[in-house]
Amino acid sequence: MSLFSLLAGKPLATSEERAEHIGPISGIPVFGLDALSSAAYGPEAALTLLIPLGVAGIAHIVPISFAIIALLAIVFFSYMQTIDAYPNGGGSYTVASENLGETAGLLAASALMIDYILNAAVGISAGVGALVSAFPILQPHTLGLCLVILLLLTLINIRGVKDTGTAFLIPTYLFLGSLLVVIILGGIRALAAHGHPVPVIAPPHLPAVTSALSLWLLLKVFASGCTAMTGVEAVSNGVNAFRAPTQKNAKRTLTIIIILLMVFLAGIALLCRAYNIGATDPTGNGYQSVLSQLISAVMGRGWFYYVSIGSILAVLALSANTSYADFPRLTRAIAQRDYLPHVFKIRGRRLLYSHGIVALVGFTGALLIIFGGVTDRLIPLFAIGAFLAFTLSQAGMVVHWYKYPGKGTRHRMIVNGIGAIATGITLIVVLVTKFREGAWITAILIPALILLMACVKKHYDRVAREINIDRPMHVENLAHPLVVVPLDRWTRITEKGLRFAMKLSERVEAVHVDAEECRDEVEQMWQRNVAEPIQLAGKPLPRLVFLPSPYRFVLLPLVEYIFQLEREHPECQIAVLVPELVVKHWWQTPLHNQRAQLLKLMLLVRGNQRITVINIPWYL
Numbered sequence: 064m065s066l067f068s069l070l071a072g073k074p075l076a077t078s079e080e081r082a083e084h085i086g087p088i089s090g091i092p093v094f095g096l097d098a099l100s101s102a103a104y105g106p107e108a109a110l111t112l113l114i115p116l117g118v119a120g121i122a123h124i125v126p127i128s129f130a131i132i133a134l135l136a137i138v139f140f141s142y143m144q145t146i147d148a149y150p151n152g153g154g155s156y157t158v159a160s161e162n163l164g165e166t167a168g169l170l171a172a173s174a175l176m177i178d179y180i181l182n183a184a185v186g187i188s189a190g191v192g193a194l195v196s197a198f199p200i201l202q203p204h205t206l207g208l209c210l211v212i213l214l215l216l217t218l219i220n221i222r223g224v225k226d227t228g229t230a231f232l233i234p235t236y237l238f239l240g241s242l243l244v245v246i247i248l249g250g251i252r253a254l255a256a257h258g259h260p261v262p263v264i265a266p267p268h269l270p271a272v273t274s275a276l277s278l279w280l281l282l283k284v285f286a287s288g289c290t291a292m293t294g295v296e297a298v299s300n301g302v303n304a305f306r307a308p309t310q311k312n313a314k315r316t317l318t319i320i321i322i323l324l325m326v327f328l329a330g331i332a333l334l335c336r337a338y339n340i341g342a343t344d345p346t347g348n349g350y351q352s353v354l355s356q357l358i359s360a361v362m363g364r365g366w367f368y369y370v371s372i373g374s375i376l377a378v379l380a381l382s383a384n385t386s387y388a389d390f391p392r393l394t395r396a397i398a399q400r401d402y403l404p405h406v407f408k409i410r411g412r413r414l415l416y417s418h419g420i421v422a423l424v425g426f427t428g429a430l431l432i433i434f435g436g437v438t439d440r441l442i443p444l445f446a447i448g449a450f451l452a453f454t455l456s457q458a459g460m461v462v463h464w465y466k467y468p469g470k471g472t473r474h475r476m477i478v479n480g481i482g483a484i485a486t487g488i489t490l491i492v493v494l495v496t497k498f499r500e501g502a503w504i505t506a507i508l509i510p511a512l513i514l515l516m517a518c519v520k521k522h523y524d525r526v527a528r529e530i531n532i533d534r535p536m537h538v539e540n541l542a543h544p545l546v547v548v549p550l551d552r553w554t555r556i557t558e559k560g561l562r563f564a565m566k567l568s569e570r571v572e573a574v575h576v577d578a579e580e581c582r583d584e585v586e587q588m589w590q591r592n593v594a595e596p597i598q599l600a601g602k603p604l605p606r607l608v609f610l611p612s613p614y615r616f617v618l619l620p621l622v623e624y625i626f627q628l629e630r631e632h633p634e635c636q637i638a639v640l641v642p643e644l645v646v647k648h649w650w651q652t653p654l655h656n657q658r659a660q661l662l663k664l665m666l667l668v669r670g671n672q673r674i675t676v677i678n679i680p681w682y683l
Contacts (some may be wrong), residue, residue, distance in 0.1 A: 084304060084305060084306035084307075084309075085304055085305060085306065086305065086306055086312055087305075087312055087315045087316040087319065088232070089232065090298070090304075090305060090312065090313070090316035091235060091316060091319060091320060092231035092232055092235040092381070092384070093231070093301075093304070093384060093385075093388050094297040094298045094301055094304075094316060094320070094385060094388060094389075095235075095294070095297070095298070095316065095319070095320035095323075095385075096186075096231070096235060096294075096378055096381050096382040096384050096385055097182050097186065097293060097294025097297060097382045097383075097384075097385030097386070098292075098293070098294035098295050098297070098320050098321075098324050098385075099235075099238075099239070099294075099320060099323055099324055099327070099378070099382070100186060100189070100238075100378045100379045100381075100382035101290060101292070101293055101294060101324075101382070102242075102324060102327035102328055102331060103189060103352070103353075103354050103375055103378075103379055105131075105287075105288050105289070105290045105292075105328070106124065106128065106288060106328065106331045106332060106335070106353055107342050107352060107353040107354075108287035108288065108290055109124060109127060109128075109284045109285070109287045109288035110124055110335065110340075110341050110342035110353055111287070111342040112280065112283050112284045112287055113280075113284060113341065113342070114269070114341060114342055115280075116276060116280075118269050118339060118341075119276070120269075120276075120341065121269075121335055121336050121339060121340070121341050122336055123276070123281065123284065124284075124288075124332045124335055124336065125332045125333060125336050127281070127284055127285050127288055127332075128288065128328050128329060128331070128332035129329065129332070130285065131285070131288050131289055131292065131328060132325050132328055132329060134289070134292065134485055134486070134489060135292055135295070135321065135324065135325060135328075136321075136325070137478075137481055137482045137485050137486075138292065138295055138453055138457075138482055138485075138486065139295070139317070139318075139321045140478050140482070141456075141457050141460065141478060141479050141481075141482035141483075142295060142296065142298070142299045142317060142456075143314055143317065143318075144460060144475050144478060144479060145158060145299045145456065145460055146298070146299050146302060146310055146313050146314050146317070147310065147314075148460065148463055148464075149299070149302070150302060150309060150310050151302065151303055154171075154175065154296060154299060154300030154389070154392070154393060154396065154456075155171040155172075155174070155175055155296060155300075155452035155453070155455050155456035155459075156168055156171045156172040156175060156393060156396055156397060157396060158171075158455070158456045158459035158460060158463065159171040159455040159456065159458075159459045160400070161459070161463070162458075162459035162460070162462035162463045162466070163455065163458060163459050163462060165400075166513075167455055167458075167459070168400075169402065169512075169513045169516055169517070170451065170455060170509065170513065171451070171452050171455040171456065172393065172397050172402070172512075172516065173448075173508070173509045173510075173512035173513050173516070174447070174448040174449075174451040174452045174455075174509055175296075175393055175448060175452045176390070176393065176394070176448075176512065177447075177448040177505060177508055177509065177512070178293065178448030178449045178452060179385075179386040179389060179390040179393065179423065180386065180390070180423060180426045180427055180430065181430070181448065182293055182294065182382070182383065182385060182386045183213075183383035183386040183387070183390075183423060183427040184383075184427050184430040184431050184434070185290075186379055186380060186381070186382035186383040186385075186386075187209050187212050187213055187216075187379075187380050187383050187427070187431065188205075188209055188431065188434075189379040189382075190212060190375070190376045190377070190378075190379030190380030190381075190382075191205055191208045191209050191212065191376075191380070192205075192350075192352055192379075194208065194372075194376045195350065199350070202350070205435065206431065206432065206435055209431045210428060210431060210432075212380045213383075213424065213427060213428055213431065216380065216381065216383055216384065216387065217387075217420065217424050219231075219384075220384065220387040220388075220420060221417065221420065231381050231384060234374055234377035234378055234381060235378060235381070237370070237374040237377075238371075238374040238375060238377065238378040239323060241358075241367070241370060241371040241374050241375075242327060242354075242371070242375075243326070244362075244367075245334075245357060245358055245361050245362060245371065246326065246327070246330030246331070246334065248361055248362070249330070249334045249337070249338070249357070249360070249361040250330065250333070250334065252361070253333070253334065253337040253338075258337055259337070260337055260338060262338050262359070262360035262361070263359065263360060263361065263362065263363040264359040264360060264363055264364055265360070266338065266339065266340045266341070266351075266356040266359070266360055267343055267351060267356070269339070269341045279496070282492050282495075282496050283496040283497070285489075285492065285496075286489075286492050286493040286496040286497055287497075289450065289489055289493060290449075292449065292450075292453075293449040294382070294385050294449075295317075295320075295321070295449075295453075296389075296449075296452060296453070296456065297385045297388065297389050298313050298316055298317040298320070299313070299317070299456075300389050300392060300393065301313075301388055301389055301392060303392075304388070331353070331354075331357065334357055334360075334361070335353065335357065338356075338357065338360045338361075340353060340356045340357055340360060341353075343356075354371075354372075354375055355372060358371050358372065383427070386423055386427075387420060387423065390419055390420075390422075390423045391407070391416035391417070391418075391419025391420055391423070392416065392419075393419075394407040394416065394418075394419040394422065395407050395408050395416045395419065397516065400520075401519070401520050401523040401524070402516040402517070402519055402520045403516060403519060404519065405523075406418045407419050407422075447490065447493055447494055447497070447505045447506070448505060448509075450486050450487075450489050450490040450493055451490055451509075453482070453486035453490075454483055454486045454487040454490055457479045457480070457482035457483035457486060458479075458483040458487075460475075460479040460482075460483075461476050461479045461480050461483060464476040464479065494506065540634075542634070542635055543567065543568035543569060543570060543635075544567065544568050544570075544635055544636040544637060544638040544675065545568065545570045545572070545628060545632055545635050545636070545637050545638070546564040546567050546568045546570065546571045546572070546638045546639075546640060547571075547572050547574055547624075547625055547628065547637060547638070547639045547640070548560045548561055548564045548571065548572070548573050548574070548605070548640045548642070549574055549575075549576075549621060549640075549641065549642070549662070550573040550574060550575045550585070550589075550607075551575070552585075552588070553588045553592050555681060556642045556643070556644060556679075556681040557642060559642060559679055559681055560640050560641075560642035560679045561573065561593065561605065563640060563677075563679055564605070564638075564640050565602065565603075565605065567638060568638070569603045570635075571603075571605035571606070572605060572606045572607075572608050572628075573589070573593075573605050573606070573607050573608065574608045574610060574621060574624060575607070575608070575609055575610070576610045576612050576616075576617045576620050576621055577609050577610065577611055577612060578612040578615040578616065578617050579615070582609055585607075585609075586607070589607050593605070593607075608624070610624055617658060618658060618661055618662055618665060621662065622662070622665050622666065622669070625637060625639055625666065625674065626669075626674075629671070629673055629674055636673050636674070636675060637673060637674045637675070638675045638677055639662075639666060639674065639675065639676050639677065640677050640679050641659050641662055641663055641676060641677065641678055641679060642659070642679040642680075642681065643659035643660070643678065643679070643680055643681070644659075644680075644681050644683060645680045645681065645682045645683060646683050647682075647683055651683075663676055663678070
C-alpha cells in the first residue's frame with residue numbers, strides 16, 4: 064500500500080457507497096459539531112461585548128441566552144419539517160431555488176458558502192483559543208497552530224464520512240460528557256448555595272464599569288450570541304449521508320443535537336451569572352476563555368480540567384468538520400445547476416466531492432492568515448450567512464406547503480412562517496449591529512458571489528447552445544486535411560510525426576523555421592532521410608517549407624504561416640501535428656525546451672474550428 068493510500072484510505076467502488084452511510088451516533092460528530100461547539104464561543108462572544116458593564120453585565124447573559132434558545136426551538140421545528148419534505152437533502156439552496164426562484168437560491172447558496180468557510184475558520188481558531196487559555200505560553204503561535212489543525216482535519220476528512228465519524232467519536236462524547244458534568248455539578252452547588260456558590264478557583268476580576276446599558280448594546284450582544292445557532296442546517300443538508308431509514312435517523316440526530324445545545328446554552332448562562340464569570344480580552348495577557356473559567360470555578364484545575372479543556376480544544380477544532388461534510392455537498396448541488404464549475408460534481412477515490420474540500424481548505428486557510436487566527440475578529444462576519452440561509456429556507460418551505468397542500472400543511476406553513484419571520488428579524492438585527500465591525504464584508508461578498516455564479520451559468524448556457532446538436536451527422540466535405548508538421552532536425556520524434564501525417568493525408572507540409580541559418584543542412588537531411596525513401600516507395604512526397612526568421616523567433620512565424628494556410632485553403636481543414644518528447648520523471652522536464660507546449664497553447668488560444676491540433680508524443 065502506498066503512503067498516500069495509507070493516509071487517505073484505499074479507493075472505494077461506487078457499489079460501496081451504502082456502507083459509508085452513518086447512523087445518529089456517528090451523525091453527531093459529523094453534522095453536529097458545528098452547532099454543539101458553538102456553545103463554547105457563542106456565549107463568550109456575547110459576554111465580550113458586556114465587558115464595559117463590569118459585573119452588572121453578566122446578569123444580562125441569561126435573558127439573552129434564553130431568547131436565543133427560543134429562536135433555536137423555532138428553527139428546530141422548521142428544519143424537522145424540511146427533512147420530511149426533502150428526504151434526499153433539503154438545504155437552504157435547494158429549498159429556496161425550487162420554491163422562491165433561482166435568484167433566491169443563489170442568495171442562499173452564497174450565504175451558505177460563506178457560512179461554511181467561516182465556520183471552519185472560527186471553529187479552528189476557537190479551539191486554539193481554548194488551548195492558549197490552558198497554556199498562555201502558546202499565544203504567539205496561534206496562527207501556526209490553526210494551520211496545523213486545518214491540515215490534520217483535511218487528512219482525516221479525505222478518508223470519507225464513515226471514517227471521519229468514527230475518528231471523532233471519542234473527542235465528541237468526551238466533550239459532551241465533561242461539559243454536562245460541569246453544568247450538572249455547578250448547578251447543584253449553585254442551588255445548594257442559594258445562587259451564590261464559592262468557586263474552587265476564582266475567575267479573573269471583571270474591570271470597572273466604563274459604559275451604561277443601552278438597547279443598542281443589548282442588540283449587539285444578542286447578535287453575537289446568535290453565532291451559537293450556526294450549523295443547525297447541516298443535518299437537513301446531509302440527509303443522504305444517513306443509513307435507512309434516512310429521515311428517521313436524520314431527525315433523531317437533529318433532535319439530540321438541538322437538545323444538547325439548548326442545555327449547554329442555558330447551563331453556561333446560568334452558571335456564568337452564579338459564579339460571576341465574564342469574558343476577558345482575547346488579545347491581552349492572561350486571556351482565559353469563558354469555559355476555562357467555568358470549569359476552573361466548578362472543578363478546579365486538576366486532571367478533569369485538562370481533560371475537559373483538551374476535549375473542548377478537540378471539538379472546537381473538529382467543529383470545522385461540519386463544513387467538510389456539507390460544503391462539498393452544497394457546491395455539488397450548485398454545480399448541478401451550472402452555477403459553479405462542473406468539477407465540483409466529480410466524486411473522488413473515497414466517494415467524496417474532493418474538489419469542494421480543496422476549495423474549502425484554501426479559503427479557510429486564507430481567512431485564518433488574514434485574521435491572525437483570532438476568533439473574535441471572525442465572528443462579526445459569521446452569523447449573517449447562517450441567518451440569511453435560515454430565513455430563505457423557512458420562507459421557501461412556506462411556499463412549498465402552499466404548492467403541495469395536504470393533511471397538516473396549514474399547521475406546517477404556520478411553523479415555517481414563524482421561523483422565517485423570527486430568523487428574518489434576527490438577520491436584520493445582526494446585520495445592523497455588526498455592520499461596522501466587519502459584517503459589511505459579508506454584505507459585499509454575497510452579491511459578488513451571486514454575480515460570479517451568474518457568470519458561470521451564462522458561460523455554460525452559451526457553451527450548451529453552441530455545442531448541442533439535434534440532427535444527423537454531416538457526411539459531405541470529408542476530404543483529407545492539409546497536414547502541417549513542424550520540422551527541426553532528423554530524430555525519431557520527427558520520423559514518427561511525418562509517418563503519422565502521411566497516414567492522415569496525401570497533402571503534408573513539413574515546415575522548418577530557419578532561425579539558425581542552417582537551410583542547406585536541413586535540405587540535405589530532407590533529401591537523404593525523407594525524399595529518397597518516399598520516392599522509392601512511390602508515395603506522395605510531403606512539401607518542405609522554409610520560413611525565414613532573421614530575429615530567431617521560432618513559434619510566431621510558424622503560427623502566422625498556419626493561419627495563412629487556413630486563409631488560402633477555405634475548402635479544407637488544417638491539421639497541425641505537434642511532435643514532442645515526453646520524459647519519464649517530472650524533474651527532467653526543465654531540461655528540454657517547451658516549444659511544443661507553447662505552440663499548442665498559441666494555436667488553442669488563437670485558433671478556430673478549421674484548425675485541429677494533434678499531439679504526437681515520443682515517450683522517453
